[in-house]
Amino acid sequence: MHEEQEHTGFTDHTDHADDGDYPEHEDEPRRRSTTRRVVLVAVGGVFAALVGVGGYGAYNLVNAVSGGSSGDGGGDTAAAATPSPQQPPSTEQAEAVAKDFLSAWGRGDFTAAAGLTDRPEAARTALTAFHDGVPTTSLALTGTGPASSGTPSEPAVGFKVRAEFDGATEAWEYDNVLGVMRAADGRTLVRWAPSVVHPKFSAGRTIAVRPLPNPVSKPTDRKGRPLDSFPSLRGVLPQIAPADGAKVVTGQAVVLSGGGGPQDPEQLFVLTPPSAPQVTLTLDADLQQVAEEAVKQQSAGGKPASLVAVQPSTGQILAMAYAPQGGFNRAVGGGQAPGSTMKVVTSAALLEAGVSPDTVVPCKETTYSPRAWHNDEPGDFPAYTLADDFSRSCNTGFIDKGLEKLQPGTLATVARDQFGLGLQWHIGIPSRDATIPVPGSKDEAAAEYVGQGQIQVNSLLMASVAATVQSGTFRQPVLREDVKRVSATGKLPADVARDLRAMMAKTATQGTARTPMSGLSGQVGAKTGTAEAGSGQATNSWFIAYRNDLAVAAEVEGGGHGNSAAGVAAAQVLRAGGGKG
Template sequence: MQDAGGPDGYQGYAGNIEFDGYDIGDGDGDRNGDEAGAPRRSGARKAVLAAVGGVFAALLAVGGYGLHNIVTAVQGGPSNGGGAQPSGTSARTPQAPPTAEEAAAVAQDFLATWGRGDVTAASALTDRPETARAALAAFQQNVPARTLALTATGPATTGTDGEPVVGFRTKAEFEGATGAWEYDSTLGVVRGASGRAVVRWAPTVLHPHLTQGGTIAVKTLPDPVFKATDRNGKPLDGFPSLAAVLPMITPADGEAVVSGRAVVLSATGREPEQLYVLTPPSAPQVKLTLDAELQRVAEEAVKQQAAGGKPASLVAIQPSTGHILAMAYSPSGHNRAVSAGQAPGSTMKVITSAALLEAGVTPDTVVPCKDTTNSPRQWHNDERGDFPSYTLADDFSRSCNTGFIDKGLEKLQPGTLAKVAREQFGLGLEWHIGIDSRDATIPVPRSNDEAAAAYIGQGTIQVNSLAMASVAATVQSGRFRQPVLRDDAERVTAPGALPAGVARDLRAMMARTATQGTARTPMAGLTGQIGAKTGTAESGGTTTNSWFIAYRGDLAVAAEVDGGGHGFAAAGVAAAQVLKAGGKG
């Protein structure tokens, strides 16, 4: 029975804004929020963290282009002060779109000429030569890379408008800095006025986050920079999901520090986004708990499931230590993996089951799975029909909503779910993982309808992939260990403990779900100690959100895909990829 809840050398632009008291360049705005609130900042060294995470000083010298021309170029408008488009601009005609072969050829030529710094030749290969030339020249000037490599990442595909699109990867290296700035982007190809294939010019050709009026520039940092490495000392540069995370990392007290520079994107109405830190070789190292190889797998898993614009995230934790081994999310910018707040769907049944087991229900207790039930709101399951002989273990593995609602209303008092979540799983406590994060919220229900929704992970419960990965880790190890991104992070402990018998029963039910229940398809082929729970959360529209939590040996994972459908589908596929790469029996 499936779950149903009531189921990225070269240039940017100059200007001035004020942000936290520092003059940092063009553009201003607010931090992106979340579905249901903003994340809480980590408690340690807030001043340094804020400075490193988003406060920048003196913009590197900008020459050759005035602000008006630069912004006009980025916006994709005329570079001649607003007059008619220069000759060479394509006109939309009823000609057939370029073929994939034509698109690949012009994209290769464009990327090659741009990469060697010939902005005039590159811009001539676009439908807006003057606009493109100004923007490419500005990018070359304000993001002064030592080398710039631009490589197509695959054959041309068909875009939503029927015209070909070519993906490419940008890799920029800078003098006096370690590592390289890398990111993926795309460009569209159209027919120009002459009928030949040309690149459709848009700000996103420079960077996928760049919009009209936005700017990119290398800026100096007023505060220290550090080289973040993974648990094995490997560099963490180049991971899209870590671009906004690494700038938040601060050194240990008393550690020597050096200053550096960063590539910063600014846009009207948004807080400046730090795209990449140019870390000097002399910068001290800060070791994180992340595993670079597992992070690579997590990034790819999330990228696959986020195709088509679905927001998604994944967190992997080591149950025996609480170490965060990977965190990935899409789209970039707002770290939904640790800062979102969403209903978890039926993955919440792990905690509801813990409460029921403590209340005297056993895995073998008969808990009928009725076709519908009322609280007085009517609830149903995806798998329609009555299953009067189902036990609690059956309800869990088949994800029966009505059984959990009926037994929850019978056995549990208002507030019991929140108490068990807090005291045994650490949800609702104030976590300090080493960067900004958002704590789980599990309110006390005010009615039977609210209680029924909570028992199956709907209603006002707000969690994220970090919180639910911790739930899976707690079941696997039998003990809550607050997740951390670095060993010196401040930890909290749960006021209670998960009873050994309850942990044993939960592991048994999660194992059954992974091998015989709703999680069996994504978990197929995984060996050793495994367990899983699917979740499908209603989002207020016609689509549902896909949730999946699981463990394999000393690795626990949670994944969610907004609009991904059933838990065993999108989120389950992503989580299983990570478990296969890093889990051991």
């Protein structure tokens, strides 16, 4: 008992007559007689006060004075008395001990606070650990009165905690409850439990201020809308790094850990929130949704597919979708032969070489390089012009005129200098550049003029080709505006751009692209592509087009003719987002 008094600060229970404590060590005659004298002197003046705070103190004090044994009424009477049954603490007693406990805790006297509990050592250890783990600049603990969670034998007192921290944006406040009990020696004590520190605190858990994990930047679209719900972007967004010089701020929080449940660790209060530099992408969430659906429809049955939409006036990438999702991003990282969509670049080279859209370029049923080449459309058409060959996608006409007018490497030069293909783009995420090698033979040259052979491109690159024709200027596509773009060393001549637009418009309204482009108003242009995939394999479907200030390229592996699978997907996006000039 003496050891407990030393921890709690209680040195003499006779000084606390209102608690009704019995004097200790009744076998010491000198102390016993002193105690008796104090009680006898005090009884007249204290009795009424004890009655006011509850009957037990008064009852116990009367018994201590008036006897209880059949002794001679001397100094042994109190020692011989039989203690009366314990009575529960009154509301006033509960609030009084709660006030003293909270006051000691709040001023950092954990020994005194713990001494007012039924488990001093456990309480002192927990309060000290809380103080060390949660370093506050101020801690205010205020009683709020009786709590409904109490029982008749153990009333409960509510209290409010307000903790302030250096650098925190606001104070941490929470409500809590402590129980009050009557100890065997008659004292009113706080029933200690870990939950006294915090309602969610329990044995085996810890509360401490911890740094929060570094935040992950969640890029938004051009209007600040979230993008993480789009399947094609789930693998893209983690590749978006903050701008150069931007700092990630690691926050701090009061964290409850050690429970082992689904919320372990659990944040109880954030002192300083983490922050990551906001990155705004050029994507448009509305158009991205349409692109996702278009690719999903055309990739049904397991056909890989992709689509990219670009704004010609700015070069901004507005949508990017591919299937299957969750893996390789074929929309910007793929490499395939583009089929007849490459005839846009071949036409630019021929126009610069002196061929006009009205120049007669016969479309033979078969031509040789010396390899034999055929067309999708059977028959000979000796009166076809270059514009006719373009709109009808005649392979033989382009091969013959290309072999006649162009030098080896010319196609690659025009593609690089005027369309920006092969210039090592930096769009904001890893992407693949075009491969257009210098042909080593006439067969290789013939293949390149119609988008076959060793040419490798993807939807991003071919969307840029369509955008360059529409605007007349190559603007390297970007996914974010803060990246450094490359510029083409040359410029598409104005008359060449004009003629290409006229040829693409004819294809969209009268040629192979007329079915998917049907009903689209405004400035429109398109080119279909059907790329050979190997003996016995279905051809790959390609389609590039623009409508006003929106250019699109789509490809579907094994999708057949360009005006079917890829054309349908591209037209869906143009219909949704290309209505404005």
